[in-house]
Amino acid sequence: xxxxxILALSVCLIAIKGGGMELLVKAPSDVVVxxxxxxxxxxxxxxxxxxxxxSETVTLFIEGQVDKQEITMETFKVKKDSKVIFSFVxxxxxxxxxxxxxxxxxxxxxxxxxxxPVRCHKESPKYKxxxxxxxxxxxxxxxxxxxxFDPYKxxxxxxxxxxxxxxxxxxxxxxxxxxxxxxxxxxTNEWNxxxxxxxxxxxxxxxxxxxxxxxxxxxxxYFLADEGPLAPxxxxxxDFWKFLDNNSKVPTIAIxxxxxxxxxxxxxxxxxxxxxxxxxxxxxxxxSECEGALHQGVCNWKEGYVQNALEKGYILGFIAGSDNxxxxxxxxxxxxxxxxxxxVGLAAIFAESLDRKGLWEGLKTRYCYGTTGxxxxxxxxxxxxxxxxxxxxxxxxxxxIFIEVAGTTKIKKIEIIKNNKIFCEVEGxxxxxxxxxxxxxxxxxxxxxxxxxxxxxxxxxxxxPIWVK
Numbered sequence: 001x002x003x004x005x006i007l008a009l010s011v012c013l014i015a016i017k018g019g020g021m022e023l024l025v026k027a028p029s030d031v032v033v034x035x036x037x038x039x040x041x042x043x044x045x046x047x048x049x050x051x052x053x054x055s056e057t058v059t060l061f062i063e064g065q066v067d068k069q070e071i072t073m074e075t076f077k078v079k080k081d082s083k084v085i086f087s088f089v090x091x092x093x094x095x096x097x098x099x100x101x102x103x104x105x106x107x108x109x110x111x112x113x114x115x116x117p118v119r120c121h122k123e124s125p126k127y128k129x130x131x132x133x134x135x136x137x138x139x140x141x142x143x144x145x146x147x148x149f150d151p152y153k154x155x156x157x158x159x160x161x162x163x164x165x166x167x168x169x170x171x172x173x174x175x176x177x178x179x180x181x182x183x184x185x186x187x188t189n190e191w192n193x194x195x196x197x198x199x200x201x202x203x204x205x206x207x208x209x210x211x212x213x214x215x216x217x218x219x220x221x222y223f224l225a226d227e228g229p230l231a232p233x234x235x236x237x238x239d240f241w242k243f244l245d246n247n248s249k250v251p252t253i254a255i256x257x258x259x260x261x262x263x264x265x266x267x268x269x270x271x272x273x274x275x276x277x278x279x280x281x282x283x284x285x286x287x288s289e290c291e292g293a294l295h296q297g298v299c300n301w302k303e304g305y306v307q308n309a310l311e312k313g314y315i316l317g318f319i320a321g322s323d324n325x326x327x328x329x330x331x332x333x334x335x336x337x338x339x340x341x342x343x344v345g346l347a348a349i350f351a352e353s354l355d356r357k358g359l360w361e362g363l364k365t366r367y368c369y370g371t372t373g374x375x376x377x378x379x380x381x382x383x384x385x386x387x388x389x390x391x392x393x394x395x396x397x398x399x400x401i402f403i404e405v406a407g408t409t410k411i412k413k414i415e416i417i418k419n420n421k422i423f424c425e426v427e428g429x430x431x432x433x434x435x436x437x438x439x440x441x442x443x444x445x446x447x448x449x450x451x452x453x454x455x456x457x458x459x460x461x462x463x464x465p466i467w468v469k
Contacts, residue, residue: 021045023058023114024331025107026163029378030128031120033100041071041107042090042161048333048342050088050161058091061106069093078156085153088161102406102432115431117378117406127350127367130359131376132166133158134201134347135220135257135280135321136329137336140171140180145336149327151184155191159198162330162374166199166349166359167191169327170220173206173231181230189226194355201356206231206240206254207264216265218257219276224360225250237270244275253363255280257321260288260304261339268309271316277364278317281306281462282372284324286340289452290420294460295372297340307420310448310465317366317389317464318450320345332374346371348379350387365389366464373459378406381451381463388450391467396442399468403435403451410456417450419443428456445469 027039041058043051058071071091077084097103097120104115136158139148149157151169158167171184185202192200203222207215210233217237221228221244229247234240244252257280259266281289286297290307302308309316322329322344326336334342350367351358362368366389371377381388382402405414411428414435426435450465 021051022048022332023107023109024162024374025114025116027105027116027118029117029119029131029376030125031097031118032124033120033122034096034098036094036096038092038094039069039071039105040090040092040163041073042088042163043073044331048328048331048335050086052088054089056109058107058109060093060095061108062095062097063104063106065098067095069095076160078160080152080156085156104431114409116376116408117431119378119406127352128354129348129378130165130351130354132164132199132347132349132359133162133321133329133344134166134168134170134203134222134319135205135283135323136167136169136327137171137205137323137325138169138327140169140175140184141325142172142175143325145326147335148325151187151327152191154327154329155187155200157327157331158329159191164330165197165354166201167329168201168203168220168222169329170203170205173204174215174233176204176230178230185227192356197354199354199356199359201359202226202228204230208237208240209233209235214263217267217270218264219254220257220280222253222255223248223250224252224356228252241272241275251360253277253360255319257323258283258285258288258299259306259309260299260301261285262301262304265301265304268304268312268314271309271312271314273315276316277366278319278368278464279306279309280321280345281318281370282320282345282460284322284338284340284342284344287460289462294454294458295340295343299340311420313446315366315391315467317363317368318370318462319347319363319368320370320372320462321347330374343373346374346376348376369461369463371459371461373457375408375455375459375461377408377453377455377459377461378404379451379453379461379463380404381466383449383466383468386466388464388466391446391469393469399439401435401437401439401449403433405433405451405453405461407431407453407455408459412454412456415452415454417452419447423449
């Protein structure tokens with residue numbers, strides 16, 4: 001049986017689909033020349049469930065290098081108190097890259113071939129991309145799906161099946177009492193193992209109102225601590241902010257989500273710059289970016305679109321999540337999928353270290369972005385050397401835009417959005433694209449830019465914006 005080894009680096013994930021199954025392939029996004037890193041393969045069935053019987057051999061090729069590796073699939077067991085809570089098939093191998101720059105790694109099972117990008121550095125970079133999912137519900141929620149995992153098993157799924165770097169299992173505040181909240185905190189803290197490459201953050205979901213199904217202004221509330229105050233039902237968001245001001249003695253973030261889902265919408269006049277650094281732009285409900293967006297799903301309430309919040313001048317970065325109600329975080333599982341379908345979103349955070357403090361700083365400074373379909377699409381976006389999420393002052397001189405994108409398949413197009421309009425659109429020719437543009441114009445006192453990537457498989461990625469004053 002394979003050893004349980006978790007890699008403390010970022011993970012790229014792509015899918016090989018065929019024969020009623022999906023092969024998830026996981027490897028670091030950032031590696032160093034000559035250093036070995038792990039590649040893992042986990043097969044799932046077409047419902048997003050783990051597979052217990054799989055005998056195929058998967059072969060790995062590195063473009064530009066002659067060596068290859070065969071990955072043998074074996075049974076892997078996850079235990080709690082010496083009891084197996086679930087088992088599945090996966091395989092792993094170790095490889096290294098001998099040249100600095102962008103690389104494609106090819107995986108084939110004999111019938112299907114797929115590729116994923118890796119960036120190889122001469123030296124370890126200050127900031128690495130870490131991948132996670134911080135909006136998944138478990139059996140602790142009153143509207144959990146049939147067969148939903150409990151929080152412990154949900155975290156096990158995120159760590160060993162989806163191979164995430166970080167995770168949060170949330171629960172609606174109205175489904176929690178003090179006992180359940182303390183239990184969720186205990187389990188979350190038990191799974192927080194940064195030295196083993198897996199970080200958990202404590203949080204719950206709050207919504208305005210006292211009638212289930214009609215609460216609005218949902219926010220996922222996170223704490224940079226082992227505990228935090230559980231908010232009660234409140235009819236006013238202003239009262240919620242006051243509650244946090246008066247009761248939260250630790251750093252706190254609140255992330256609005258499914259803002260364009262009318263029945264449980266976000267009213268953007270409730271925005272709070274102190275607590276809300278980012279918005280969840282995509283989940284299984286759909287895409288809340290703008291009207292007519294790809295994968296809109298049920299997120300079609302115009303007033304709630306994320307672009308409306310940006311137009312109001314709000315400083316919001318982007319992440320994505322799932323809002324899955326079955327505890328299957330980080331995978332496109334049909335168990336617990338919401339109204340838009342099984343396609344999930346992931347959050348990518350640039351951080352100096354894989355621990356709560358490092359990830360927290362990435363969220364607070366908006367040095368983060370979101371993707372769909374559990375795809376680890378890599379984005380590097382800068383203006384005049386300033387990274388995504390920054391607000392900076394500029395003279396009337398040129399704004400030099402630099403973008404690198406590495407996809408998990410061929411890139412269909414890359415769009416630079418300026419003040420909610422398409423400033424530039426570049427047709428993709430490969431899995432990797434580099435764009436350098438200059439903008440000499442100022443349209444308003446503070447222009448904002450972000451990058452939207454569309455792959456040929458219609459998966460998306462959005463950088464957090466950059467604001468130029």
